[in-house]
Each structure stands twice: as C-alpha cells, then as structure tokens.
Amino acid sequence: MTDLLPSWRDTATRAAILDFVDAVTDSDGPHFVPAGDRVAVFDNDGTLWTEKPFVTQLAYLLEQWKAQVAADPSLADTQPYRAAATGDLAWLGTAVDKHYAGDDADLGLLIKAVAGATAGTSVEDYQAAVSAFYRDARHLTLQTSYAHTVYQPMVELIRLLDSHDFRTYIVSGGERDFMRPMAEEYYGIPVQRVIGTALGLEYDADANVVRYSPSLDFFDDGGEKPVRIWARTGKRPILAAGNSNGDVPMLRYAQGSPASLALLVHHDDDAGRDVAYDKGAEDALAAADTHRFTVISVRDDWETVFPAEG
Amino acid sequence: MTDLLPSWRDTATRAAILDFVDAVTDSDGPHFVPAGDRVAVFDNDGTLWTEKPFVTQLAYLLEQWKAQVAADPSLADTQPYRAAATGDLAWLGTAVDKHYAGDDADLGLLIKAVAGATAGTSVEDYQAAVSAFYRDARHLTLQTSYAHTVYQPMVELIRLLDSHDFRTYIVSGGERDFMRPMAEEYYGIPVQRVIGTALGLEYDADANVVRYSPSLDFFDDGGEKPVRIWARTGKRPILAAGNSNGDVPMLRYAQGSPASLALLVHHDDDAGRDVAYDKGAEDALAAADTHRFTVISVRDDWETVFPAEG
Structure with missing residues (x-):
C-alpha cells in the first residue's frame, strides 16, 4: 500500500491514514466497514486544490462578468460587475469578510451576479463553457494550467x-456544475459524486432542456454540508477532509461513525511551495484540538505539493 | 441475453428493450453509449411496484397519523388526521383530485402532515422505522409482504x-428516504441512487445528527424530475420508465439523448393479475402516441406480474 502515497512524507499523519484504511477494510478486525458504507467526502477549494489568491470559480466568473459589462456597460454601476470591469478586486474580499461578520448585503449582490452569469443557460451549454475554461485558462499566480493546481498528495489519497x-x-x-468537469478529469471523481452549492434549475419543456x-x-457550507451529504448519499461518511471553518460540521458528522477519520489540511508551508494562511480556518484549527481531527501539515506531511508539469 | 427477462412474453416490446440494450452497448455500432453515460431512470409507484389501492407510503403514513391522534386527540379535528383516525379515506383521494384540478388547499394540509410525521426525527431513526415497516407490514389487498408487491418484469429489466x-x-x-431501504432490498438499487420528493433537513450540531x-x-414530479435528475446525476438519461402524467417530462428528457428508450407501463391487465386503470395516465398515454414512447402492456407483455411467494 506504501506506493500509493508517493508524494507524502513518512510521517504520523500518513501512518494514521494508512492505519485507518487498513482497519476499515480488514474483514476480521473490529473496525471493519462493508464496502457500501465506505463513503469519503472531500471539500474542494483549499483541500484538493489551491484556493489562493482566490477560488478558481471566481477567476471564471470575473471573465463572465467582464463580458457582461462589455455587452451592457450600465452593469458597471453595481458590484461585483464594477470590480470585474476595473480589476479592483478588493470589494470581493470585503463582501466575504462582511458575510462572516454577519452582514450579507454584499454577499447578496455577489450571489445574484453568480446566478445571473448562468441564468437561462442550458446545463449542457454551461458544461461546455466550463470545460473550455479548464482547457484554456492559466492560473493567475502559478502560471500553469488548472490541472496543475491540484494538491497531488490528496489526489493520491483519493486513488x-x-x-x-x-x-x-x-x-x-463551490458551485456543483462548475466542479463537475474538473472533478472527473483531475480527481477521477465522476459527476454524480460532486455535491456543491446549487443554482436553481428549471425544465424547459418546449426546448426539452434543463436551464439555470x-x-x-x-449554499453548501457549514451545517448544510452534512444535510447535503445525507440527501445525496443516504449515508454518514466514515472519512471527511476539509481545510476551513465551513468544513467543521462535515468533519464532526463523519466522526459520528463508529470508525472514522477527520482530516484537516493546514496551510502552513513556509517554503513558498504553497500559500501559507490560517484565515478562515481559525475555528477549524481550534476544533482540531478539541475533536482530535488529524491535521495534515502541508509543510511537514507533503513531499510534493503540485503535480509535475507534463 | 434472453434468459435475463424470463417474466416477459416474447413480444415487440421485449424485443425493443433488448434491441436498445444491444445497440447502446455495441462499441462498433452507430448508437454506442459509453458505460459512464448509461443512465436509466425509473419512476417507482405504478412503474416498479403496485400503487393500488394507494401508494405504499400512504399505508405507512396512515399508521403514523393514527398514532399521532392517539397521542393528541385534538389532531382529529383536522385532515388528514381525521381520515387516518376514522379510516374514511375518501378525503385523501379528493385532495389529490383537487390538486390536479388546480386547488392545492387540501394538498397543503397533506404535505404539512407528511412533513409533520417525521419533523425532528433523525434520519437514522426514520430509516429504522421504515425498515421495520417493510419487514412487518402486509399489503392491504394483496395480503403479501411488500417485497411481493414489486413488478417482477421490471426488476428483471433493472438486472x-x-x-x-x-x-x-x-x-x-415518493419520498426519498421512505424508498431507500426498499429500493436497495427489492431492486438492488443502492441508496445513493434514489431520487424522490425531499423533506427539509437540518444539521443538529449538538447531537451531531441530521434531522427532518x-x-x-x-415535490419530485412533472418538470421537477428532469431538474432533479440533472442535479443528482449530471447526465441526461438514455432510458426512462414511468406510468403516469407526472412522468412525461422525464420520458421526454431521456428522448433528447441521441439514442434513447422511453417506456410507459400501461395498467391494462383485464385478467385480475394487476389493477387496471388509466386514471392519472391520460396525458401520458396520449403523449405515448405523439412521442413514440414504448408502451409496456401489463396484459400482453408480462407473463408474470408479481414475484412468486417464497
């Protein structure tokens, strides 16, 4: 089994993962879990791929909003279109900060613009547009294709x-249908196993298509994560992995299983391989102590962070 | 492949099913569909098991409502609790008829009582209660366990x-979590592949459980079916099977695939093996002509209707 985690260093974290997999798959052992109940759930942004300088979906949306402003300049009177058109992204960070401080007015504008970017589009057309983005776009700071912004050790864990x-x-x-093409291509996780924030959908009987x-x-975050896990899978997971405050309920939910592993990716790398930050993870790191999450240290546990350029 | 549909008669319908499966699995043929895209969707009540004299979930709910009235007699002042307590089920049929006539007041009471039967219950406790029902209850008219109220030819089609x-x-x-235990046991369809009407859920962080x-x-019917199929599977199905008006959008949605099969179960058996009825299927039967659904005649296409008692 050792060969399956080549990008991991030989640490206690790696041993804990391997021990857990051994324990739940040992049909003679006390912690055996039948295959049908071996459900593992992974947060995406910051857990399976980098979310810095901002989540990939925002990179996509900025392009969409810029195109919408080009078609209708009056949009630039309001946010987040103005931010997209002028490249002044400070407003976006403020909107999220305000949300965590209990003020959702700016978040409301953001959500409206997120939904507005796809409203009326068929699900097939959106999948095609998103797939083209993944094929052509380059990551802002890493200057690589997005296929190379995934955390290689986590992809190995999925394998x-x-x-x-x-x-x-x-x-x-993250929005479910934005993740579907990359989850399948980058992680080998099929589209039916992607749970995420959901835009409203409508069936257009005349055109016989489903549209946004x-x-x-x-919004699939915090307490909504356990809810949506049950709705989709009909199971309580035995393994959960996250990196931020919004993942705590999902990690705790997994811990309610008789045998479980709750993994928290800690962005503590000080060698410049990954962006180091605790912002948005303060509660999760505190909960890791209280609830004995297994903390994955990017600095100590990962020999390699991103896949080698092909 | 012939042996896989032993309860079907050797008819054009059976041939159409076998031809379709041949065509989409022939990797050298013009209609080949890769395995990952072979999504098939089945309505449940009236399609995979009998929905007469009424849907099984109602049999379960009547017991729940009766128990609620026993605990709180004042509930019997309102419907559907009075119907459950007195055994006068006419009101229930009227509520559904009124719904189809555009008056949803009684349906609103019904939905409130459906949700009220599980509100506050953990998903695990509900699964245990539902599983006990399937183990112990007998069908009202067939006088068999519910395992013997499934349509054997359709189970063979799933296989x-x-x-x-x-x-x-x-x-x-039907309500998703009510179906999950029976879908797995009776059809071999795992819980993560059950889509249905969804009760609201909440994560209770203190108890670390998900509750209704x-x-x-x-409500997963009509145009909501294509919407929920996309949300869950991320695919347009290539095969759909239903039996009533509410299945038409789902059957049409499948027909939007390059190769597809839309199956409509027609309850036309006049030999007393199955209840014969067109009520609630009028539009679907008309659409079958217009859109060339493949109609499954219970009378002509099925040699056996229900599984033999074990």
Whole structure:
C-alpha cells in the first residue's frame, strides 16, 4: 500500500491514514466497514486544490462578468460587475469578510451576479463553457494550467481510497456544475459524486432542456454540508477532509461513525511551495484540538505539493 | 441475453428493450453509449411496484397519523388526521383530485402532515422505522409482504441493465428516504441512487445528527424530475420508465439523448393479475402516441406480474 502515497512524507499523519484504511477494510478486525458504507467526502477549494489568491470559480466568473459589462456597460454601476470591469478586486474580499461578520448585503449582490452569469443557460451549454475554461485558462499566480493546481498528495489519497472500494464525493461550497468537469478529469471523481452549492434549475419543456434559473437553490457550507451529504448519499461518511471553518460540521458528522477519520489540511508551508494562511480556518484549527481531527501539515506531511508539469 | 427477462412474453416490446440494450452497448455500432453515460431512470409507484389501492407510503403514513391522534386527540379535528383516525379515506383521494384540478388547499394540509410525521426525527431513526415497516407490514389487498408487491418484469429489466453497466436510478414522487431501504432490498438499487420528493433537513450540531425539519424541500414530479435528475446525476438519461402524467417530462428528457428508450407501463391487465386503470395516465398515454414512447402492456407483455411467494 506504501506506493500509493508517493508524494507524502513518512510521517504520523500518513501512518494514521494508512492505519485507518487498513482497519476499515480488514474483514476480521473490529473496525471493519462493508464496502457500501465506505463513503469519503472531500471539500474542494483549499483541500484538493489551491484556493489562493482566490477560488478558481471566481477567476471564471470575473471573465463572465467582464463580458457582461462589455455587452451592457450600465452593469458597471453595481458590484461585483464594477470590480470585474476595473480589476479592483478588493470589494470581493470585503463582501466575504462582511458575510462572516454577519452582514450579507454584499454577499447578496455577489450571489445574484453568480446566478445571473448562468441564468437561462442550458446545463449542457454551461458544461461546455466550463470545460473550455479548464482547457484554456492559466492560473493567475502559478502560471500553469488548472490541472496543475491540484494538491497531488490528496489526489493520491483519493486513488488509495478508490482502490479500497470507497465511494469518494466532493462536498464543497463551490458551485456543483462548475466542479463537475474538473472533478472527473483531475480527481477521477465522476459527476454524480460532486455535491456543491446549487443554482436553481428549471425544465424547459418546449426546448426539452434543463436551464439555470436566476436563483440560488442552496449554499453548501457549514451545517448544510452534512444535510447535503445525507440527501445525496443516504449515508454518514466514515472519512471527511476539509481545510476551513465551513468544513467543521462535515468533519464532526463523519466522526459520528463508529470508525472514522477527520482530516484537516493546514496551510502552513513556509517554503513558498504553497500559500501559507490560517484565515478562515481559525475555528477549524481550534476544533482540531478539541475533536482530535488529524491535521495534515502541508509543510511537514507533503513531499510534493503540485503535480509535475507534463 | 434472453434468459435475463424470463417474466416477459416474447413480444415487440421485449424485443425493443433488448434491441436498445444491444445497440447502446455495441462499441462498433452507430448508437454506442459509453458505460459512464448509461443512465436509466425509473419512476417507482405504478412503474416498479403496485400503487393500488394507494401508494405504499400512504399505508405507512396512515399508521403514523393514527398514532399521532392517539397521542393528541385534538389532531382529529383536522385532515388528514381525521381520515387516518376514522379510516374514511375518501378525503385523501379528493385532495389529490383537487390538486390536479388546480386547488392545492387540501394538498397543503397533506404535505404539512407528511412533513409533520417525521419533523425532528433523525434520519437514522426514520430509516429504522421504515425498515421495520417493510419487514412487518402486509399489503392491504394483496395480503403479501411488500417485497411481493414489486413488478417482477421490471426488476428483471433493472438486472438486465445492471449487467450491461447502466447506472439505474429511482426518480419518484415518493419520498426519498421512505424508498431507500426498499429500493436497495427489492431492486438492488443502492441508496445513493434514489431520487424522490425531499423533506427539509437540518444539521443538529449538538447531537451531531441530521434531522427532518417541518418543511418540504421539493415535490419530485412533472418538470421537477428532469431538474432533479440533472442535479443528482449530471447526465441526461438514455432510458426512462414511468406510468403516469407526472412522468412525461422525464420520458421526454431521456428522448433528447441521441439514442434513447422511453417506456410507459400501461395498467391494462383485464385478467385480475394487476389493477387496471388509466386514471392519472391520460396525458401520458396520449403523449405515448405523439412521442413514440414504448408502451409496456401489463396484459400482453408480462407473463408474470408479481414475484412468486417464497
């Protein structure tokens, strides 16, 4: 089994992962879990790929909003279109900060613009547009294709679980259909196992297509994650991995299983291989102590961070 | 492949099913569909098991409502609790008839009572209660266990599709978590592939469980079926099977695939093996002509209707 995690250093974290997989797959052992119940859930942004300088979906949306402003300049009177058109992204960070401080007015504008970028589009057309983005776009700071912005050790962990009959799911605050093409291509997680924030959908009987509505269905973060895990999988997971405050309920939910592993990726690398930050993870790091999450130190546990350029 | 549909008669319908499976699995043929895209969706009530004299979930709910009235007699002042307590079920039929006539007041009471039967219950406790019902209850008119109220030819069709690398899903107006235990046990369809009407859910962080809220999330019928198919599977199905008006959008949605099969079960048996009825299927039967659905005649296409008692 050792060969399956080549990008991991030989640390206690790696041993804890391998021990857990051994324990739940040992049919003679006390912690055995039948294959059908081996559900593993992964946050995406900051857990499976980098979320710095900002989440990839925002890079995509900025291009969409810029194009919308080009078509209708009056949009630039309001946010976040103005930010997209002028490249002054400070407003975006403020909107999120305000949200965590309890003021959702700017977040409301943001959500409206997120839904507005796809409203009326068929799901097939959106998948094609998103796939083209993944094919052509380059990451702002890493200057690589997005395929090279994934955390290689985590992809190896997904492969390890696959090879032991786990069903791996993405459970992310990111928008579900934006993640589907990359989850399949970059992680080998099929589209039906991607759970995320959901835009409203409507069936257009005349055209016989499903289209996005101008509304949000739900934001998949915090306590919504366990809810959506149950709705989709009908199981309580036995393994959960996250990196931020919004992942704590999902990690705790997994810990309610008789045998479980709760993994928290800590962005503590000081060698410039990965951006180091605790912002947005303060509660999660505190909860890691209280609830004995297994903390993955980027600095100490990962020999390699990103995949080698092909 | 012939042996896989032993309860079917040697008819054009059976040939159409076998030809379709041949065509989409022939990697050298013009209609080949890769395994990952072989998604098949099945309505449940009236398609995979009998929905007469009424849907099984109602049999379960009547017991729940009766117990609620026993605990709080004042509930019997309102419907549907009075109907449950007195055994006068006419009101229930009227509520549904009124709904189809555009008056949803009684349906609102019904939905409130459906959600009220589980509000505050953890998903695990509900699964245990539902599983006990399936183990112990007997069907009102067939006088068998519910395991023997499934349509044996349709179960064989699911097995045929399984053996050709389809992913089969339930897509039903029935409540999702009520169906999960029986879908797995009776059809071999795992819980993560059950799509249905969804009760609201909430994460209770203190108890670390997911519980039902007193609200309905969505009613999975009509145009909502294509929407929920996309949300869950990320695919347009290539095979859909239903039996009533609410299945037409799902059947049409499947027909938007380059190769597809839309199956409509017609309850036309006049030999007393199955209840014969067209009520609630009028539009679907008309659409079958217009859109060339493949109609499954219970009378002509099925040699056996229900599984033999074990």
